[in-house]
Amino acid sequence: MDTDSDVLLEVKGLRTRFRTDDADVTAVNGANLRLRRGRTLCVVGESGCGKSVTARSILRLIDPPGRIVDGEILLRRDGSDGRPAETIDLAALKPTGRRIREIRGRDIAMIFQEPMASLSLVHRVGNQIGEAIRVHNPMPRRQARQRVLELLDQVEIPNPERTIDAYPFQLSGGMRQRVMIAMALSCSPRLLIADEPTTALDVTTQAQIMDLLVGLQHQQDMALMFITHDMGVVAEMADDVAVMYLGHVVEKGPVDTIFHDPKHPYTRALLDSIPRIGGARRERLSTIRGTVPAPADQPSGCVFRDRCDFVMPGRCDRIVPPPIDLGPERHVRCLLHGGAEPEAEVTTSQEAADAG
Amino acid sequence: MWAFVTRRLLYMIPTLFVISLVSFAIIQLPPGNFINTFVAELRAQGQGVDNAQVRALEERYGLDDPFLVQYGKWISGILLHGDFGQSFQYQRPVSDLIWDRIGLTLVLAVCTTLLSWAIAFPIGVYSAVRQHSVGDYVFTFIGFIGLATPNFMLALIFVWISFRYMGESVGGIVSPEYADAAWNLGKVLDVVSNLWIPVLIIGTAGTATLIRVLRANLLDELRKPYVTTARAKGLPEWRVILKYPVRMALSPFISTIGWILPTLIGGEVMVSIVVSLETTGPLLLDALSSQDMYLAGSFILILATLTVIGTLLSDLLLALWDPRIRHAQTAKG
Numbered sequence: 001m002d003t004d005s006d007v008l009l010e011v012k013g014l015r016t017r018f019r020t021d022d023a024d025v026t027a028v029n030g031a032n033l034r035l036r037r038g039r040t041l042c043v044v045g046e047s048g049c050g051k052s053v054t055a056r057s058i059l060r061l062i063d064p065p066g067r068i069v070d071g072e073i074l075l076r077r078d079g080s081d082g083r084p085a086e087t088i089d090l091a092a093l094k095p096t097g098r099r100i101r102e103i104r105g106r107d108i109a110m111i112f113q114e115p116m117a118s119l120s121l122v123h124r125v126g127n128q129i130g131e132a133i134r135v136h137n138p139m140p141r142r143q144a145r146q147r148v149l150e151l152l153d154q155v156e157i158p159n160p161e162r163t164i165d166a167y168p169f170q171l172s173g174g175m176r177q178r179v180m181i182a183m184a185l186s187c188s189p190r191l192l193i194a195d196e197p198t199t200a201l202d203v204t205t206q207a208q209i210m211d212l213l214v215g216l217q218h219q220q221d222m223a224l225m226f227i228t229h230d231m232g233v234v235a236e237m238a239d240d241v242a243v244m245y246l247g248h249v250v251e252k253g254p255v256d257t258i259f260h261d262p263k264h265p266y267t268r269a270l271l272d273s274i275p276r277i278g279g280a281r282r283e284r285l286s287t288i289r290g291t292v293p294a295p296a297d298q299p300s301g302c303v304f305r306d307r308c309d310f311v312m313p314g315r316c317d318r319i320v321p322p323p324i325d326l327g328p329e330r331h332v333r334c335l336l337h338g339g340a341e342p343e344a345e346v347t348t349s350q351e352a353a354d355a356g
Numbered sequence: 357m358w359a360f361v362t363r364r365l366l367y368m369i370p371t372l373f374v375i376s377l378v379s380f381a382i383i384q385l386p387p388g389n390f391i392n393t394f395v396a397e398l399r400a401q402g403q404g405v406d407n408a409q410v411r412a413l414e415e416r417y418g419l420d421d422p423f424l425v426q427y428g429k430w431i432s433g434i435l436l437h438g439d440f441g442q443s444f445q446y447q448r449p450v451s452d453l454i455w456d457r458i459g460l461t462l463v464l465a466v467c468t469t470l471l472s473w474a475i476a477f478p479i480g481v482y483s484a485v486r487q488h489s490v491g492d493y494v495f496t497f498i499g500f501i502g503l504a505t506p507n508f509m510l511a512l513i514f515v516w517i518s519f520r521y522m523g524e525s526v527g528g529i530v531s532p533e534y535a536d537a538a539w540n541l542g543k544v545l546d547v548v549s550n551l552w553i554p555v556l557i558i559g560t561a562g563t564a565t566l567i568r569v570l571r572a573n574l575l576d577e578l579r580k581p582y583v584t585t586a587r588a589k590g591l592p593e594w595r596v597i598l599k600y601p602v603r604m605a606l607s608p609f610i611s612t613i614g615w616i617l618p619t620l621i622g623g624e625v626m627v628s629i630v631v632s633l634e635t636t637g638p639l640l641l642d643a644l645s646s647q648d649m650y651l652a653g654s655f656i657l658i659l660a661t662l663t664v665i666g667t668l669l670s671d672l673l674l675a676l677w678d679p680r681i682r683h684a685q686t687a688k689g
Contacts, residue, residue, distance in 0.1 A: 061584055096593045104590035117581040120600050122679055132589040167679045183589070 007076060008190055008223050009035040009058070009108075014071035014091070016050075016057045023296045027053040027066070029247035032323070032331075034240075035191060040217065040224040042238035042255075044231065044270065048292045050247040051227045052113075055193045058225075059104055060095040075107060077190075106136045109184035110193040114200050115176035119168040125152075125179050126164035132186045151182040156212060174205035178212070185216060191223045198233070210237065231274045235259060240329065243267045246292060246303040253330035263332040265308045302335065310336060357682060360675060364668055371664055379656035380427045383649045390444040390647045391419065430650065434657075441650030445643070450654045453639070458658060461635045464624065467555045469616050472563040473609060480570030481602060487575060495567065502564035508626035510557045515631060518553065554631055558624050562616065569608045577601035610677055614670035618663050 011033040018025045028050040035041050043051045056062050058073055068091050079085035093100040112118040120128060129151060130144040139147075145164070152160035155178040168176050177197060184192055194213065198206035214237060217224050226237055234241055234255065242252040243266060251264040262268045269288045290307045293299065299306050305316040312335060321333040391414055395405050414420055421429075433439040440450035479499075483492040577583070578601050586596040625637035636655055643652040675682045 056584075059588055061587055063579065063584075101590045101592065104588050106590060110588045112581055112585065114581060118585045120582045120586070120603075122603060122677075123599075131591070135590050167683070169680055170683070180585070183585075 006036045007034055008037045009033075009076070010072075010074045011054070011058065012072045012074070014054065014057055014073065015069050016053050016062060016066060017069045018066040020065055025294075025296050026298070027247055028057060029298075030071070031244070031247070031249050033242055033249065033252070034329070035223045035225055036240075037190070037223055038217075038221045039239040040214075040226055040237050041240045041242060042234040043225065043227045043242045043244055044229060044234055045244035046229060046288075046292050048246075048294075049244040051244050052195050054244070055110065055195050055225065055227055058090060058193065059108055059110055060090060060093060060100050061110075062095070075103065077107065102136075105132055105184075105189070106187045107189055108191045108193065109187070109189040110195065111177070111180045111184050111197050113196040115173055115180050115197075116168070116200070118180060119176055121167060121169050123167075124164070125166055125168065125171075128168075129179065129183045129186055132183045136187045147186070148182070151186055152179075154185070154216070155179075155182045157182070172205075173201050174209065177201060177205075177209055181209075181212065181216070185220065188220060189222060191225065192217070193225045193227070195227045196229070197226075199228075213237075231270055243270065246298060248303055248333060249331075250304065250334070251332045253326070257327070257330055263326065263337055264304075264334045265310050265336070266304050269307075269309075302333075312336075357675070360682070361672065364671060368664055368668065372661060375660045375664070376431055376657055377427065379660060380430060380653055381423070382656065383644070383647075383653045384423065384426075386647060390649060393647050394444070430653070434654075440654040443643075443648055443651040445646050445648045445651070450651050453651065454636070454654060454658065457634055457636045457639055458655075458662075460633070461624075461637075461659075462662070464551070464554060464558065464633075464635060465616055467551060468559045468562065469612065471555055471559045472566055472612070475559075475563050476566035476570060477609070480567045481574060481597070483567065483571040484574035484578060484605075485597060487571075499564040499567050502560040503568075505560070506626075507557055507561065507624075508630050510560060511554075511627045511630040514553050514557060554624070554627060554633055557627050557631075562612070562619065566609065566612065570605055573605035573608060574601055577604045580604075607674060607678060610673045611670050613673065614663070614667035616666065618659075 011031055014028050014031045014033075015026060016028040018027055031050070031054055033041065033043070033054070043054065045051055053062065053066070057068055060068075062068070071091055073090040075088045075090055077086050077088065088099070088103070090100065090103065119125075126145060126148050129148045130141065133139070133144045133147055134141075148164055149160045152163055157163050157175060157178050163171070163175070163179075168179065171179065180197075192213075197213070198209050201209060210233065213224065213226075224237075226233070228234060238255040240252065241255050241258040242249050243258070243264065244250065245266050251258065251262070251267045258267060259271065262271055266288075269286070272286045273288060288307055289309075293306065299317070301315075301317040301319055302308070302311075302321050305311045308316070315335055319335060321335050323331045323333050324338045326332055326337070391410060395410055398405050419426075430441055433441060438451065440454070442448070443450050443453055446453060479495050483495050486492055578597070580601065583596060583601050586600050587593075591599075624633075624635060625641055627633075628635045628637045629641075636659065640652060640655045642648075643655065
């Protein structure tokens with residue numbers, strides 16, 4: 001069992017809502033996550049499940065009309081760098097305020113899906129990384145430049161002296177993502193959030209970027225929150241896994257238990273849709289029936305019931321499955337595994353988590 | 357970069373040649389010529405004109421020569437001697453008449469551009485960043501009024517206000533008491549005090565357009581991922597916005613240098629007539645209606661040349677501003 005001091009960031013009952021004139025969309029609906037020091041949490045799910053919104057909520061980077069309406073995001077800072085040890089609720093901070101700005105890039109850094117669109121095309125690489133350094137550690141430009149060269153070398157960019165003065169449009173996709181990583185690592189964050197960082201890259205480059213990330217994570221002993229829809233990536237990188245579906249964390253646990261003993265029908269379906277080398281030759285790759293419904297029209301009861309092969313009529317459409325504790329750090333939200341009593345509806349996820 | 361500049365300069369030569377040909381052709385297009393119009397006017401006033409006299413005049417000005425010969429004489433005079441020909445109406449060399457006016461037009465153009473930028477930049481940024489705020493709606497409302505009000509109307513209103521309430525007569529750039537004085541501080545201040553009204557009037561429509569363009573562009577840019585990246589670094593919000601999306605949204609400002617001159621000349625004619633400015637507009641209009649061909653042609657040629665130079669300047673500035681343009685051009689050249 002993990003001690004409390006292992007937990008770096010805890011998301012409790014996070015609810016992020018986008019309110020527009022014609023719809024009220026709850027993109028994240030009561031998510032609970034725990035990120036532990038030096039470990040990798042993979043958040044998986046199809047597109048539109050609220051993975052990215054969860055990640056952006058942590059750094060308070062949700063653009064209006066989206067906003068956090070409920071929940072806590074607790075960051076535990078240890079007392080390094082002459083700062084006091086404290087626990088900060090990020091969800092309670094002002095999104096443009098000074099306190100969250102001190103945390104962005106310094107305690108928690110983030111890299112994004114499209115390295116082309118995520119870098120400014122009209123500023124030099126050195127300028128963009130150097131700025132990230134100097135905003136938290138004021139230093140002369142010269143010294144920052146030296147640090148940028150070290151960082152570029154660290155992310156294995158050949159010829160840093162040349163790349164530092166290049167514009168992003170002169171670099172390949174893989175190089176741009178390395179630049180993004182260098183920028184994210186510039187202040188040695190305790191947590192790196194990677195939002196599908198390899199999706200826009202070709203397969204060979206994907207593998208290189210993932211190796212790089214894993215290497216740097218061990219070297220710097222930082223926690224990694226890795227968002228992906230690729231179960232293959234999860235198998236390779238994760239210590240812990242959280243499966244998201246339509247704004248809910250439907251199952252979470254250590255990677256081995258998720259792969260060898262998946263409990264939620266959605267997790268099973270995701271695992272079944274991975275192609276296997278050496279599998280039965282004629283076997284068709286299974287897919288998940290239907291598509292993710294628009295978050296605006298969430299089904300009543302269990303959100304997955306419309307696509308579930310094990311749906312129990314009369315129960316799944318009436319009862320919102322509570323988180324069920326299956327062991328240390330292992331939870332599932334499915335009526336097949338208990339929680340059938342209607343009053344379970346009111347059990348908050350927090351109580352369940354505390355029970356575990 | 358130098359290859360790009362050189363190539364752009366070389367491109368200007370054929371462009372200017374075609375412009376000179378076209379401007380000469382345009383002023384020849386209306387039926388008749390200055391002498392016909394002149395004779396018709398004299399006859400209308402009841403004076404007889406001798407046919408031989410008319411013939412002599414036509415010969416003297418070469419009006420019977422074929423188009424290309426006339427064009428050849430005109431353009432070689434300009435290129436070789438800086439001689440733009442004679443104005444029929446004023447009986448003076450064209451170059452005596454136009455340079456002051458072109459100078460004033462340029463001063464007006466530069467002041468108007470600077471003023472439009474100074475007003476449009478903060479308002480455009482504010483309107484985009486605080487989209488749908490009360491301030492945004494107020495500025496949008498004022499902007500549309502600015503766009504919709506004809507400039508000559510505004511000019512009339514200004515003339516009336518300044519005459520009625522400030523007891524100042526608006527008219528001309530140089531007040532009568534300084535008309536023949538040498539340039540000194542007093543005269544400069546006098547010019548500045550007279551210039552702001554036309555600058556404001558002519559600038560309104562352009563400023564309103566710029567605000568709309570900047571607002572729309574910035575709204576597009578504000579949602580781009582690179583802005584989120586900048587925010588995720590921990591930069592203060594104003595620095596995020598000014599350094600990244602505003603930089604991207606500003607390109608249209610730079611492009612305005614290219615088109616401010618033609619718009620100004622089209623737009624200021626009526627304003628200049630109303631507040632009696634000695635700019636190019638009224639004289640050009642006058643020259644066109646009396647078929648004073650060398651005067652009109654020279655105006656059109658010089659203004660077109662200035663427009664081409666303005667476009668070149670704005671292209672070069674854009675290349676400096678946006679490395680993507682610079683590198684694309686360098687790769688080609």
